[in-house]
Amino acid sequence: MEDYPCDVIRNFSIIAHIDHGKSTLADRLLEVIPLFLKNVSMTKKEQQLTGTINKKVSGGKNEQVLDKLKVERERGITAQTARYAIANFVHPNIRELMFISMIHKFNGKDYLLNLIDTPGHVDFAWEVSRSLAACQGAVLLVDASQGVQAQSISVFHNAKERGLKIIPVLNKIDLPASQPERIAAQMQSTFGIDPSEILHISAKTGKGVDAVLAAIIDRIPPPVASADSPLKAFLFDSMYDKYRGVISLVSVQGGVLRKGDKIASCYTRKKYEITELGIMYPEEIPTKSLNPGQVGYIACNMKQSSEAHIGDTIHRVGETVEPMAGFQPTKAMVFAGVYPIDNSDFPKLEESINRLTLTDRSVTVQRESSSALGQGCRLGFLGTLHMDVFRQRLEDEYDANVIITAPTVPYKLIYKDKEVLISNPTDFPDVGDMGVRVKEVQEPVVKASIIVPEEYFGDMMELCYSHRGEDLEHRYLDSGTTSARIMLNCILPLSEIVTDFFDQLKSRSSGFASFDYEDAGYRSSDLAKMVFLLNGKPVDALALIVHRSAQDAIGRQWVKKLHKVIPKQLFEVPIQAAVGKKVIARETLKAMRADVTAGLYGGHYERKMKHLENQKEGKRKMKKMGTVDLPQEAFFEILSNKK
Numbered sequence: 185m186e187d188y189p190c191d192v193i194r195n196f197s198i199i200a201h202i203d204h205g206k207s208t209l210a211d212r213l214l215e216v217i218p219l220f221l222k223n224v225s226m227t228k229k230e231q232q233l234t235g236t237i238n239k240k241v242s243g244g245k246n247e248q249v250l251d252k253l254k255v256e257r258e259r260g261i262t263a264q265t266a267r268y269a270i271a272n273f274v275h276p277n278i279r280e281l282m283f284i285s286m287i288h289k290f291n292g293k294d295y296l297l298n299l300i301d302t303p304g305h306v307d308f309a310w311e312v313s314r315s316l317a318a319c320q321g322a323v324l325l326v327d328a329s330q331g332v333q334a335q336s337i338s339v340f341h342n343a344k345e346r347g348l349k350i351i352p353v354l355n356k357i358d359l360p361a362s363q364p365e366r367i368a369a370q371m372q373s374t375f376g377i378d379p380s381e382i383l384h385i386s387a388k389t390g391k392g393v394d395a396v397l398a399a400i401i402d403r404i405p406p407p408v409a410s411a412d413s414p415l416k417a418f419l420f421d422s423m424y425d426k427y428r429g430v431i432s433l434v435s436v437q438g439g440v441l442r443k444g445d446k447i448a449s450c451y452t453r454k455k456y457e458i459t460e461l462g463i464m465y466p467e468e469i470p471t472k473s474l475n476p477g478q479v480g481y482i483a484c485n486m487k488q489s490s491e492a493h494i495g496d497t498i499h500r501v502g503e504t505v506e507p508m509a510g511f512q513p514t515k516a517m518v519f520a521g522v523y524p525i526d527n528s529d530f531p532k533l534e535e536s537i538n539r540l541t542l543t544d545r546s547v548t549v550q551r552e553s554s555s556a557l558g559q560g561c562r563l564g565f566l567g568t569l570h571m572d573v574f575r576q577r578l579e580d581e582y583d584a585n586v587i588i589t590a591p592t593v594p595y596k597l598i599y600k601d602k603e604v605l606i607s608n609p610t611d612f613p614d615v616g617d618m619g620v621r622v623k624e625v626q627e628p629v630v631k632a633s634i635i636v637p638e639e640y641f642g643d644m645m646e647l648c649y650s651h652r653g654e655d656l657e658h659r660y661l662d663s664g665t666t667s668a669r670i671m672l673n674c675i676l677p678l679s680e681i682v683t684d685f686f687d688q689l690k691s692r693s694s695g696f697a698s699f700d701y702e703d704a705g706y707r708s709s710d711l712a713k714m715v716f717l718l719n720g721k722p723v724d725a726l727a728l729i730v731h732r733s734a735q736d737a738i739g740r741q742w743v744k745k746l747h748k749v750i751p752k753q754l755f756e757v758p759i760q761a762a763v764g765k766k767v768i769a770r771e772t773l774k775a776m777r778a779d780v781t782a783g784l785y786g787g788h789y790e791r792k793m794k795h796l797e798n799q800k801e802g803k804r805k806m807k808k809m810g811t812v813d814l815p816q817e818a819f820f821e822i823l824s825n826k827k
């Protein structure tokens with residue numbers, strides 16, 4: 185690593201709206217990594233792009249990585265697709281590898297380029313800022329056919345605020361629908377970018393990608409760090425390895441990190457010894473040192489993920505350094521209860537959740553119990569996509585069969601002498617307490633921006649108003665052209681966008697609208713707890729917090745839904761929605777008719793036994809709601825939020 189002093193290092197990320205080609209461009213850039221190409225048959229174009237194969241990576245090192253690749257192959261990824269798999273590593277949902285180093289020869293000199301991942305989705309905005317903290321520049325990718333979208337703007341501002349050098353790039357110029365000149369003008373009016381600075385590329389065909397590499401080297405400043413100053417490393421991410429414990433990703437701001445170094449955390453004051461360190465090339469490659477300006481991973485026998493505090497400053501034991509400004513900790517904004525289908529599975533579920541949170545620290549976990557669903561956990565997520573990803577991982581990796589309650593946001597209750605945040609509807613005060621014990625209820629709101637072609641503007645306004653949008657304002661992104669784009673900003677309650685907002689946004693704009701939001705604090709709101717009663721008994725797992733203006737409509741809609749999915753019982757079951765003592769909607773589930781299948785089995789003993797077995801299995805999967813039996817499918821359907 186001594187061969188790569190600060191002046192040949194570039195730390196950068198690619199920032200873009202979803203689907204503008206971040207992974208494809210990362211993939212193209214990664215083709216400069218020689219070790220993969222050695223074993224992979226290259227197209228002529230690829231050979232041209234990567235004509236600068238680095239001699240340093242040969243022999244031992246090369247084999248080591250190829251060894252790892254064999255593992256990949258055993259897992260079913262071929263060498264050819266391995267390259268594409270790497271690009272997938274920089275995908276937000278597979279958040280195990282946060283950066284990749286590559287070596288590129290430019291003007292006769294070897295450069296160490298570190299591509300640091302920034303997740304694309306709004307849920308992960310916090311992670312975008314922490315990744316950007318380790319960079320000096322960013323490639324801002326905009327789709328030349330779609331133009332500037334909501335997230336292009338938020339990621340641009342995020343990078344700008346951190347003082348990063350931005351390389352504007354128009355992608356997908358190979359598409360017939362691309363309008364590079366028009367979109368360049370849009371970038372000029374939105375970001376104040378000089379069109380002559382914008383690179384025109386196709387990440388798909390590779391056209392112009394070499395110019396991106398050149399611009400990364402040319403325009404992004406190298407990190408500023410000195411080998412002589414005391415050791416100072418910025419911890420920007422961590423992952424968990426079964427054998428080595430916590431692996432932290434660090435960016436060295438000063439001094440040199442070596443194996444065997446005794447280090448300490450400014451945040452926890454705990455001390456460690458470095459057992460291994462290295463770079464991601466693209467898999468972990470141990471090195472002797474990490475020099476100033478470099479980013480790399482360190483293993484130091486850290487046992488608990490919580491010890492790796494994101495934004496922490498690492499220093500050498502015995503030296504004192506000024507800690508760097510860290511980050512605000514993640515805030516869970518969407519909560520849901522997770523319960524096993526079978527109550528006896530709770531310990532297994534809890535263990536799976538705990539294991540998963542080792543790799544995804546932004547999830548918060550708290551035990552809770554429900555009279556309807558038994559023992560479970562209340563999990564907090566950064567957003568609904570985050571929740572879906574976590575649920576998917578829980579189901580895929582741990583084979584967990586779970587029931588997830590409807591998502592809710594954290595509400596703030598203002599008492600005379602204290603403020604309390606609640607994340608479970610059952611904890612919400614009754615209507616009678618409002619204005620008496622509880623002075624005020626506040627809900628989280630967000631500043632939303634929607635970018636949409638002019639013709640859908642009316643629909644979008646309506647969508648915002650129907651979701652309690654306030655302070656609507658709009659402006660044109662490009663004027664005087666046909667189908668101009670409009671940016672609409674408004675304040676929306678977070679609870680309104682955790683349910684069906686995205687789906688409606690997409691369908692009402694024929695998929696043309698893009699959406700982004702940022703935290704805008706709390707606002708006072710007229711909210712109430714709605715409970716559902718089956719046969720007169722409230723079902724706690726179904727409780728909801730609703731805005732008073734919408735309570736009647738929501739009550740009716742849910743009662744109808746429950747009526748549709750709950751199977752008939754032996755007796756008549758009233759299904760009611762109530763706010764406080766007032767019932768606002770009701771349906772009646774008629775009683776089942778007498779069992780007409782009795783005696784159908786005739787003398788077939790085996791068939792009868794089989795039927796009884798099936799019934800037993802069915803019973804096991806039933807959830808008892810007071811006196812009403814609810815099959816698990818009904819529960820899924822109720823909570824899946826589909827109308």
Ligand SMILES: Nc1nc2c(ncn2[C@@H]2O[C@H](COP(=O)(O)OP(=O)(O)OP(=O)(O)O)[C@@H](O)[C@H]2O)c(=O)[nH]1
Pocket residue numbers: 200201202203204205206207208209275276304355356357358359385386387388389
């Ligand atoms: N025609 C064309 N298609 C492209 C180009 N670059 C990317 N695409 C396609 O655009 C789609 C999205 O590309 P991705 O690279 O997955 O986009 P992304 O920004 O990484 O998306 P997320 O990971 O979801 O944020 C894919 O179908 C790509 O094949 C390009 O230069 N030309």
